[in-house]
Amino acid sequence: xxxxxxxxxxxxxxxxxxxxxxxxxxxxxxxxxxxxxxxxxxxxxxxxxxxxxxxxxxxxxxxxxxxxxxxxxxxxxxxxxxxxxxxxxxxxxxxxxxxxxxxxxxxxxxxxxxxxxxxxxxxxxxxxxxxxxxxxxxxxxxxxxxxxxxxxxxxxxxxxxxxxxxxxxxxxxxxxxxxxxxxxxxxxxxxxxxxxxxxxxxxxxxxxxxxxx
Amino acid sequence: xxxxxxxxxxxxxxxxxxxxxxxxxxxxxxxxxxxxxxxxxxxxxxxxxxxxxxxxxxxxxxxxxxxxxxxxxxxxxxxxxxxxxxxxxxxxxxxxxxxxxxxxxxxxxxxxxxxxxxxxxxxxxxxxxxxxxxxxxxxxxxxxxxxxxxxxxxxxxxxxxxxxxxxxxxxxxxxxxxxxxxxxxxxxxxxxxxxxxxxxxxxxxxxxxxxxxxxxxxxxxxxxxxxxxxxxxxxxxxxxxxxxxxxxxxxxxxxxxxxxxxxxxxxxxxxxxxxxxxxxxxxxxxxxxxxxxxxxxxxxxxxxxxxxxxxxxxxxxxxxxxxxxxxxxxxxxxxxxxxxxxxxxxxxxxxxxxxxxxxxxxxxxxxxxxxxxxxxxxxxxxxxxxxxxxxxxxxxxxxxxxxx
Numbered sequence: 314x315x316x317x318x319x320x321x322x323x324x325x326x327x328x329x330x331x332x333x334x335x336x337x338x339x340x341x342x343x344x345x346x347x348x349x350x351x352x353x354x355x356x357x358x359x360x361x362x363x364x365x366x367x368x369x370x371x372x373x374x375x376x377x378x379x380x381x382x383x384x385x386x387x388x389x390x391x392x393x394x395x396x397x398x399x400x401x402x403x404x405x406x407x408x409x410x411x412x413x414x415x416x417x418x419x420x421x422x423x424x425x426x427x428x429x430x431x432x433x434x435x436x437x438x439x440x441x442x443x444x445x446x447x448x449x450x451x452x453x454x455x456x457x458x459x460x461x462x463x464x465x466x467x468x469x470x471x472x473x474x475x476x477x478x479x480x481x482x483x484x485x486x487x488x489x490x491x492x493x494x495x496x497x498x499x500x501x502x503x504x505x506x507x508x509x510x511x512x513x514x515x516x517x518x519x520x521x522x523x524x525x526x
Numbered sequence: 527x528x529x530x531x532x533x534x535x536x537x538x539x540x541x542x543x544x545x546x547x548x549x550x551x552x553x554x555x556x557x558x559x560x561x562x563x564x565x566x567x568x569x570x571x572x573x574x575x576x577x578x579x580x581x582x583x584x585x586x587x588x589x590x591x592x593x594x595x596x597x598x599x600x601x602x603x604x605x606x607x608x609x610x611x612x613x614x615x616x617x618x619x620x621x622x623x624x625x626x627x628x629x630x631x632x633x634x635x636x637x638x639x640x641x642x643x644x645x646x647x648x649x650x651x652x653x654x655x656x657x658x659x660x661x662x663x664x665x666x667x668x669x670x671x672x673x674x675x676x677x678x679x680x681x682x683x684x685x686x687x688x689x690x691x692x693x694x695x696x697x698x699x700x701x702x703x704x705x706x707x708x709x710x711x712x713x714x715x716x717x718x719x720x721x722x723x724x725x726x727x728x729x730x731x732x733x734x735x736x737x738x739x740x741x742x743x744x745x746x747x748x749x750x751x752x753x754x755x756x757x758x759x760x761x762x763x764x765x766x767x768x769x770x771x772x773x774x775x776x777x778x779x780x781x782x783x784x785x786x787x788x789x790x791x792x793x794x795x796x797x798x799x800x801x802x803x804x805x806x807x808x809x810x811x812x813x814x815x816x817x818x819x820x821x822x823x824x825x826x827x828x829x830x831x832x833x834x835x836x837x838x839x840x841x842x843x844x845x846x847x848x849x850x851x852x853x854x855x856x857x858x859x860x861x862x863x864x865x866x867x868x869x870x871x872x873x874x875x876x877x878x879x880x881x882x883x884x885x886x887x888x889x890x891x892x893x894x895x896x897x898x899x900x901x902x903x904x905x906x907x908x909x910x911x912x913x914x915x916x917x918x919x920x921x922x923x924x925x926x927x928x929x930x
Binding site: 339341344346362363364365366367368369387390391392 | 846881
C-alpha cells in the first residue's frame with residue numbers, strides 16, 4: 314500500500330491518499346441517490362458548507378435486532394471526507410449490519426485504519442461522519458420514543474455547528490494537539506461557531522494540565 | 527487506472543521553463559561558472575552576464591540598471607520592499623496602505639511590522655470584481671503614510687488593478703500636500719502575475735518599487751528582482767559580501783538572473799500576440815464553465831489577466847473537484863480550505879464579498895503557451911460530468927441569489 318501522507322518529488326503524480334481512499338473517493342459506496350423514495354428510520358446532519366464540510370446520514374434500523382441494516386449518506390467535502398464517509402457506511406452495514414451500539418463504537422481512528430490512513434491534516438473530515446451517524450441514531454431514538462437513550466453521557470457539545478464535544482477536544486489533546494491551532498487542524502472546532510473558542514481554549518489548558526502536568 | 531495525458535492549467539502557480547530561456551542559461555550552468563565579484567577573466571565574464579541581464583531588464587522597465595536588485599524570488603523582493611522600506615524610513619511615518627487581496631508575500635510582512643515593529647496598516651477593500659478604487663487608496667492616505675502596496679494583477683482571480691491611475695493619484699496627493707515627488711508615501715506594486723502580459727514601464731505606472739520574478743514567465747524559479755527608484759534605499763534583509771549595492775548580499779545566481787532577463791524579454795516581446803490568443807481561449811473557457819448550472823465568475827470579466835479563468839461551482843468542494851480533474855489529466859487549483867495549509871479558504875474570494883461556500887467551490891484554471899483550443903474543449907467536456915457526480919454526492923443545495 315502507498316504511504317498516504319507523502320507526495321514524493323521524484324514521482325510527481327503520486328497520489329496524496331492511499332489506494333483505498335482513492336477507491337472510495339472515485340467509487341463511493343452507499344451514497345444517497347434519491348432521498349424522496351427512501352424511508353429512513355433516522356436522519357442526521359453535521360457541519361455546514363461554510364465550514365468546508367457537511368454531511369447528511371440516513372439509516373434504516375431493524376427494530377428486532379437493533380441492527381443498522383442500511384446507511385446512506387451525502388457529503389460536501391474534500392476527497393478524504395467523501396472516502397471516509399463511504400468507508401464508514403461500509404463498516405456500519407457489513408455482515409448484516411452492526412447493532413446500534415456497535416455502530417456508535419466505530420471511532421474515527423477505526424475508519425482511518427480501514428482506509429489505510431489519512432493525511433494528518435485531513436483527520437477532521439472523518440471525525441464528522443461518526444457525528445452524523447450519532448445524530449441519525451439520536452433521530453431514530455426520538456422517533457421510536459427511546460428518549461432516555463438520546464443523550465450521550467458525560468459528553469457536552471462545545472461547537473454547536475460542527476457538533477464537537479469536550480470529548481473530541483480531550484482526544485485531540487491526548488493525540489498531541491497542544492494549541493488552539495493544532496486542535497483546530499484536527500477538529501475544525503470554531504470555524505462554524507467562533508463563539509465557542511474561549512471555552513475551547515480553556516478546555517485545551519485543562520486537558521493539557523490533566524494529562525501532561 | 528491508465529494515466530491520462532497531462533494538460534497543465536496552473537500557470538499562475540508556476541510555468542515551465544521556456545527552452546529558449548534554458549538555452550540562454552546553460553552556459554552559466556556549465557563552463558561560465560564564475561563569481562562576478564572575482565577580478566579575473568572567469569569572474570569578469572560572469573560580471574558581464576550580470577550587467578547585460580540587468581541592462582536588458584532596465585530597458586523593459588524604463589529604469590536605470592542601478593535601480594534593480596536581484597533576489598531569490600518574488601517573495602524576497604516583496605519582503606525587501608515592505609520590510610526594507612519600513613525599517614529604513616519609519617521615522618517619516620509608520621502607516622502602510624495595502625489591499626485585502628494582496629499575496630501573502632506582501633500581507634505577512636505587513637502583519638509582522640504591525641505586530642512587532644510598530645507599524646499601522648490599512649487594508650483597502652476591493653469591489654465585487656476584485657478592483658481597487660484609486661479614490662479609496664487616496665482616502666486612506668495620511669501624513670503618516672510611508673508606503674502603499676497594491677498588486678498589479680491578482681494571482682487567484684486575475685483582476686488587473688489600475689496601477690497607473692493609483693500612481694497618478696498618489697503623485698497628485700503629494701502635490702496637493704506640498705510634498706516632493708521623491709517623498710513618502712512610496713508606491714510598491716507586485717507585478718509577478720502581470721509580468722508576462724502587461725506593460726512594465728515604471729514611469730507609466732508611477733511606482734517607486736516593483737516586484738518581478740522568473741517562475742511565472744517561463745523563466746527559472748528561485749530568482750526575482752526588485753525595482754527601487756533612485757534615492758530610496760531599503761534596509762537590507764540579508765547581510766554579507768555587499769553585492770547588489772549592499773542591499774542584497776550573496777553571490778549572484780548568474781544562470782537564474784540571465785534566465786530571468788531572457789524570459790522577461792521574450793514574454794514582453796511576444797505579449798501582444800500571445801495575449802490575443804489567450805484572451806480568445808480564456809473567454810471560450812469562461813463561457814463554457816458558466817454553462818454549468820450554479821456557477822459564477824470570480825474576478826473582473828474584462829480587466830483580467832489573459833490566461834485566468836476562476837469560477838465558483840456551488841454545492842461542491844474544490845479539492846474533490848481538483849482530484850477528479852487531476853485523475854483526468856487536468857492540473858488546476860482551488861481556493862478551498864482543504865488544500866491550504868491553514869485550513870482557511872481563499873482570502874481573495876472572501877475579500878470580493880463572497881461567503882466561504884463560494885471559496886470552497888472555487889476553481890482556477892490558468893492557461894499558458896502550450897494550451898490549445900482542443901485542451902479547452904476537452905476540459906469543457908470533462909468537467910460537467912464531474913460536477914454532476916459530486917453534486918449527486920453532496921447534501922448542499924445553495925440558493926444562487928446569495929452569490930450573484
